[in-house]
Amino acid sequence: MGHGTYSHAAHAAIIADRATSGAEVFSQRRCHPLMHPHGLAMREARDSAAHPASLAIVFALDVTGSMGDIPHTLATRELPTFMALLGSCGVADPQLLFMAIGDATADQAPLQLGQFESTAELMDQWLTWSYLEGGGGGSGAESYELAFYMVARHTDLDCLVKRGKKGYLFITGDELPYPAVSRQQVAALVGERLDADIPIAEAIAAAAESYHLFFLIPDLKRRAGCERAWRRRLGDHVICMEAAADACAVAAAIVALTEGACADLGAVAATLRDGALPAERVSAVVRAIGPYAALLDPASTVDHAPASASHKAPGWFRRMFA
Template sequence: MGSGRWSTDVYTAAADYRAASGKSAFAYSDSGARRVHEELDPDGVFMRESRDSTEHPFSTPIAVLFDVTGSMGNVPRVLQTKLPQLLGLLTRKNYAIDPQIMFGAIGDATCDRAPLQVGQFESDNRMDDDLAKIVLEGGGGGQKHESYELALYFMARHTVLDSMINRGRRGYLFIIGDEMPYPKVKPREVKAVIGDDLREPISIEQILHELKRKYDVYYILPTAAGWGGDKEVLERWRELLGQNVLELDDLDAVCETIALTVGLGEDAIDLDAGMSDLADVGSAFGGSVGRALAPLQRTAVVRDAPFEITAGPGGNQRL
C-alpha cells in the first residue's frame, strides 16, 4: 500500500463539507459503533505493507498507534485536525522521503470490545479515512495497564517494510499512551484479536527485541493525561525504550513532535533547525516539542547508516 499523494486541498474540502453538514470527522465512532471497523480489524490480517513503487521509490514507514481508553480518547481528534501540519513538515521540509503513515488504536484486551484497530500504510488522504473509522471506545481496565504489548506483537509479525528489505532502513513506530504494557503477550488474546496460534506467552522484552529489528520505537506520554508524569509508568517504559520515552506537556504538539522525531532520525535536521522550521510554519508549540525531544538531542538519535542505492542489471544494489 501507500500509493497516491496527500492533498491539503482535498483534506480542507472534506473538513468544510463536514462543518457545513454537521457531520463528525469520526462519524463511525460518534454514530455509536462499538465494534472494530472491518477495514481496521487485525483479525486474520496477513500483513500491513509499506511498499516501494515507481511513485514512491524510497518509502519511509511511520506508524502511529494511540491509546483510546479513558483520558486518551481525544488523541485521534487532535491528530485528525493536525494532519496537514504533520504531512507538511515531513514533505515540504524534506524530513522524510516518501512518507507512508499508518494509524491505529490500542485498548485493553481483557475488557474492551475494540482492543486493537490497525489501518494501512498510506501516502494520500486515505490516512484521514482510516482515522475516521476508529472506535473511540474510552474504556480500559483501570489497572494502569493497557494492551500495548498486543499492538507491538502485531507490528512485529504482521507488517512488512520495503525500506528494511531494500535499504536496511527501519521504520518509525510511535505509541501514544499513559499506562504500562502487560508483562506478556498472551496466546489467548492473540488468538481472539489477531487470529494467530501461539504455543506460549511472549515477554514484553522479547517482543520488543523482535520489533526493534523493523522499527525505531518511541513512547509519547502526554503529561496532562490520566497517568501523565506517573513515576511507575515512566520508569517502566524507560526500562524498555530508554531515551525514546518522550514526555509531552501539550497534546496539541503531538504531530510536530512526531515530525521532528522523524527528521532527527533521518538526519535531516538537528533540534535547533527543527525549532526554526516550526516557527517558519507558524506553529505555536516549539517550546513543548523542544522539551519533549531534549532527551534525544542529549543522547543523539542513533540510526543505521542508509545504503546507497543504484540500479543495475539485477535491480537495486547496495553499495
C-alpha cells in the same frame, strides 16, 4: 498499499469541511470490519512510481477513556501539520498506518489496524474508521504490547527490505503495558497460535528490528504514572510532551532528526516556526524531544535503537515468524 499522491490542500480541505459541517468525526460503534485483526496476513508499505523511497510510520493510538483527545486532534486539526512538516524537512514519501489500542482484558475492540497510505483521503479514512471505544479495564495497564507484536509479525516494509531503513512506531499512551503478549489474546484477536506468552521485552526487541520505537506521553500531569516503567524499556525514546496537541509536531521532529533531515534542535525549531507553529508550541516540542536529540550524533551512522531493545529478537521469535 501506499499508492497515490499526498495533497496538503486536499487534506486541509477535509479538515475544513469537517469543522463547518458539524458531522461526528468518529462514528464507529464497533470495530470496522476492515480494521479487525483476525486472520490478518500483512500490512505492506511499498514503494511506487509516485513514492520511490517510502518510509513506514505507524501511529498506535490509545483509544481508552483518558486518551481520546489525541485521535480527535489528529482528525480535526493536526494530521496535515504532520505531513507538511515532514515535507518541509525533506522526508518525501511517508506512508502512515493507524492502529487503535485498548485493553484486551476488558474491551470489545482492543486492537484495530488500518493500512499504510500515502493520500490524504485514505489516511483520513482509516483514522476516522477507528472505533474510539473509550474503555479500559481500570488495571493501570493497556494492551500496548500488542502493538509491538503486530508490527513485528504483521508488517512488511520496502524501506527496510530494499534500503535497510527502519520504519517508525509512535505509541500514544498514559498507562503501563502488560508484562507479556498473551497467547490467549493473540489466539482470540488475531487467530494465531503461540506456544507460550511472549515477554514484553522480547516483543519490543522483535519490533525494534524493523522500527524505531517511541512512546509519547500526552502531558506532564500524566507522566508520573507511567514514565519510569516505560523508560526502563525504551530509555530516551519515551517522550514526555507538554500537551497532547503536540503529538504530530513531536513525531515529525523525531523523524526529521533520526533521518538526518534536520541536523539538530535548532534546525527543528526553525522548521516548526516556518510551519507557523506558535512560539510557545515550538519551545514545548523542543523541550520534549531534547533528551532524545541528545542521543543523536549527526556525524554518526550508528542505528539509534533504544538501549533496552538494541539486541536482536530471540532466535525462537524469529523462527516462529519465518
